[in-house]
Amino acid sequence: MKHAFLLSLAFGLLLSISAPAQKLRKTAAGSGLMEKGEKVGVWEYYATTRDGSQVIAQKYDHSAGRLVFFRPFDDVLYPVRTASGEWSRARVTHPIFFIGGDTELAGYMSRLSYPAAAAAKNVQGRVIITITVDTLGQASNQQVLLGIGAGCDEEALRVARGIPDQWIPARVGSRAVVSRIDVPFTFRLAGR
Structure with a gap:
């Protein structure tokens, strides 16, 4: 039982070490995840309306290479x-x-x-x-x-x-x- 627990713990550590580190990045233009200096997953991009409020203008899935949402x-x-x-x-x-x-x-x-x-x-x-x-x-x-x-x-x-x-x-x-x-x-x- 103790051996199985240690093996499971070691495997979990190995996965966390080998898993790519993703970091949330937020700028004035947009926000999303970065991995190895590249945008991954769905990013939200912002625009400013005439009254000065910030809105989501588009969502783009960088992993799939496709537009997910756009503002009318x-x-x-x-x-x-x-x-x-x-x-x-x-x-x-x-x-x-x-x-x-x-x-x-x-x-x-x-x-x-x-x-x-x-x-x-x-x-x-x-x-x-x-x-x-x-x-x-x-x-x-x-x-x-x-x-x-x-x-x-x-x-x-x-x-x-x-x-x-x-x-x-x-x-x-x-x-x-x-x-x-x-x-x-x-x-x-x-x-x-």
């Missing part, structure tokens, strides 16, 4: 590529999402370097980059949709091309579709 979005038509390769506007079950939501995406978008030519000419404003996201969540065909010149368009395009492929493709029903997302990059000189 505006019921508008989104650009979707048809089977024939043409673009049309359609209602979607959900649009393109960036894993981690807008807060996570903003971290990549903030990597802008103000172009010297734009600073010298006091050029400020917003550059809109359109990005095509395929059915596997891969981004391509980044293009300037609305530019302000003086090197800002090229800088926004450079940063947009550096955003990692952490996109969740748009869906119509249960089917992933190729769609586009417009991403704004703001250029504002400090103190102006």
Whole structure:
């Protein structure tokens, strides 16, 4: 009996030593479990509403690689590529999402370097980059949709091309579709 207890205790210790350590991580953008430096399980990602309250914008299962929950979005038509390769506007079950939501995406978008030519000419404003996201969540065909010149368009395009492929493709029903997302990059000189 004593031998069985010791064997059971030793086995339990062995399991706890070999089991991967999971740690709860919480940031302003989201919370969930980390294991060996990687996100695992279901993570909650937050957004801030117009009245300043924090809400869950999406839940993403990093272990299964799928979206579990998303906050309702505006019921508008989104650009979707048809089977024939043409673009049309359609209602979607959900649009393109960036894993981690807008807060996570903003971290990549903030990597802008103000172009010297734009600073010298006091050029400020917003550059809109359109990005095509395929059915596997891969981004391509980044293009300037609305530019302000003086090197800002090229800088926004450079940063947009550096955003990692952490996109969740748009869906119509249960089917992933190729769609586009417009991403704004703001250029504002400090103190102006």
